[in-house]
Amino acid sequence: MKRTKRNGQTHWLRNTIIVLLVCGLAGLILAAVQFNLHPDRTSASASLQFSFDGAAEGNGPNGNPFNVASLSSDEVLEAALKASGMSDKYTADQLRQNLVVAGSYPENLVEQVMSYESLMSFTTNRELTVTEFHPTLFSVTLYNDFDKNISKADLESLLANILTAFRAYFSDNYALDLNWEDDTIYDLEKYDYPQQLEVMQEVMTQQARYAQEMYEVQPTFRVDGQGFNDIYVRMNNLIDSDIARLNASITINALTRNTARLMTQYQFEVRDLTNQLDKKNEQLDRLDKLIESYDKNEIIYLSTSDSLTKIDGNSSETYDMLVKARKQVSDDITEINSKITTYQLKLADLMKQSEQKTATAAKPSTEQAQDGEQTETMAVEEIQELTDEEIAAAAEAAEEAAKRQIAALDKGIAALVEKRAAVTESFQALLKAYEQQQINEQMVSAFGYHYNAPKLLSGAFIKRVIKTAGPICAIGFIVCMILLIRSRRKEKE
Numbered sequence: 001m002k003r004t005k006r007n008g009q010t011h012w013l014r015n016t017i018i019v020l021l022v023c024g025l026a027g028l029i030l031a032a033v034q035f036n037l038h039p040d041r042t043s044a045s046a047s048l049q050f051s052f053d054g055a056a057e058g059n060g061p062n063g064n065p066f067n068v069a070s071l072s073s074d075e076v077l078e079a080a081l082k083a084s085g086m087s088d089k090y091t092a093d094q095l096r097q098n099l100v101v102a103g104s105y106p107e108n109l110v111e112q113v114m115s116y117e118s119l120m121s122f123t124t125n126r127e128l129t130v131t132e133f134h135p136t137l138f139s140v141t142l143y144n145d146f147d148k149n150i151s152k153a154d155l156e157s158l159l160a161n162i163l164t165a166f167r168a169y170f171s172d173n174y175a176l177d178l179n180w181e182d183d184t185i186y187d188l189e190k191y192d193y194p195q196q197l198e199v200m201q202e203v204m205t206q207q208a209r210y211a212q213e214m215y216e217v218q219p220t221f222r223v224d225g226q227g228f229n230d231i232y233v234r235m236n237n238l239i240d241s242d243i244a245r246l247n248a249s250i251t252i253n254a255l256t257r258n259t260a261r262l263m264t265q266y267q268f269e270v271r272d273l274t275n276q277l278d279k280k281n282e283q284l285d286r287l288d289k290l291i292e293s294y295d296k297n298e299i300i301y302l303s304t305s306d307s308l309t310k311i312d313g314n315s316s317e318t319y320d321m322l323v324k325a326r327k328q329v330s331d332d333i334t335e336i337n338s339k340i341t342t343y344q345l346k347l348a349d350l351m352k353q354s355e356q357k358t359a360t361a362a363k364p365s366t367e368q369a370q371d372g373e374q375t376e377t378m379a380v381e382e383i384q385e386l387t388d389e390e391i392a393a394a395a396e397a398a399e400e401a402a403k404r405q406i407a408a409l410d411k412g413i414a415a416l417v418e419k420r421a422a423v424t425e426s427f428q429a430l431l432k433a434y435e436q437q438q439i440n441e442q443m444v445s446a447f448g449y450h451y452n453a454p455k456l457l458s459g460a461f462i463k464r465v466i467k468t469a470g471p472i473c474a475i476g477f478i479v480c481m482i483l484l485i486r487s488r489r490k491e492k493e
Helices: 002-037 068-072 074-084 092-097 109-114 152-173 193-217 228-253 259-292 315-361 370-384 388-438 459-492
Strands: 043-050 099-103 137-143 299-303 308-312 444-452
Touching: 002 459, 043 152, 068 074, 068 099, 068 152, 074 092, 074 152, 092 099, 137 152, 152 444, 193 228, 193 388, 228 388, 259 315
Parallel strands: none
Antiparallel strands: 043 137, 043 444, 099 137, 299 308
16 A cells, blocks of 8 residues: 555656756747747947046036036047947937946935925934935947847947047046136137136136145145145236236226227126116115114924823024025125226226316317306417427327337237146146046046847846746646646545
8 A cells, every 4th residue: 555655656746847947848849949030139339437536426526517418419439439430330319229338326316316304303323315316337338229130249349439439538528627617718819908808817716726626625735846726826816916017017007909999898887786776775775674674593392192202493583594694795885886986987087088188189269258258268379389399299208108009008918828828738637637636547447348248048047937937847847746636636535
């Protein structure tokens, strides 16, 4: 009896193994057929890693936000095609449609972003929630759908050149430099003398501020004994000495290329600043009324079923912000008044100079009233004391003096341009050295190149076999178990 029972168990085990083998073989054949009919896409892939300061915040080395989507821009793709020698075979649009860039995100990122804390929670231990996340690791995949017959070497070479071109693009667009200057705006010959100095002062002020920011980021960075703080000092010296001296010469001597045009500009500036002053005064009055009527003793009592919680409001902080805003508006009013006074003084100097020239060239009128005849006669006598030759010589001397002043001003502006160019060149060299330290193959690196092609002896095919044969084998095993259970029940009966 025992032998018969043992033979029955062996029989069912053998049958189960045979069924599983048949199911596995069927799944293998079915997977092979599906793999041939619908093969996986051939692709070349690699990883792109950003490891410079600010990458985790989504900012480039120059502090501006960067977007990895520029990897599929025409500039990058066309440069890659040219480097691969395939510009005549494929287009940037073909590559773009088959290029996939995916960032690497933490598994629980959605949970961290969606999590929140109740305002009723008064626990001291709190978990930091994520409001935004910028990946620094990306997977880049280039599929061969644009050309099914492209070789493995060409596809891998094309992907490598895309990443190389992107590194060059990234270095050009997110590096630290001074290429933001517009040559069309900086053409000084288009402007009058006061505007020339204003343009130069604004450019140098921006560069000095940029140098100060860089010094705050890298206070110990130096090249040939020179740091960013040295650029800041040199720029400010030019502003405080050279520009101030040239401005004084222009104002005192009323030097200009077009007096009427400059007077019109000053009048416009005065009117514009006056309008701004009116708006600021209205804003100041509103702030004064708001501060005077503001109640800063706000307390909220939150009542629950078993307790009463006291919550201090943020009215004190709001009051302080209002006071701070009032101080800023008051400072703005003072600055605007100073500018208005400056333009009025410049306008008065121009008008005085213009009146002197007009008085010198004017002739006495013969149609004055009788009470003014004596003054007219005196003026005529005074003018008649000078001969025509003397008047011409005086006018020529005045013109020569004005020419000498303008020539000296032109020479001073030219010297200032050269000094500023020298400081800018030193600043550019510092930024270039810092850029080379920040953007290199280690800071923007591509690695892990891999070629994926549909083959029967590949990981992709094994995965498909498991996905296809696994359910079939499971069904076969379940059927065998059901038959075995039914057989056992019949034997017991």
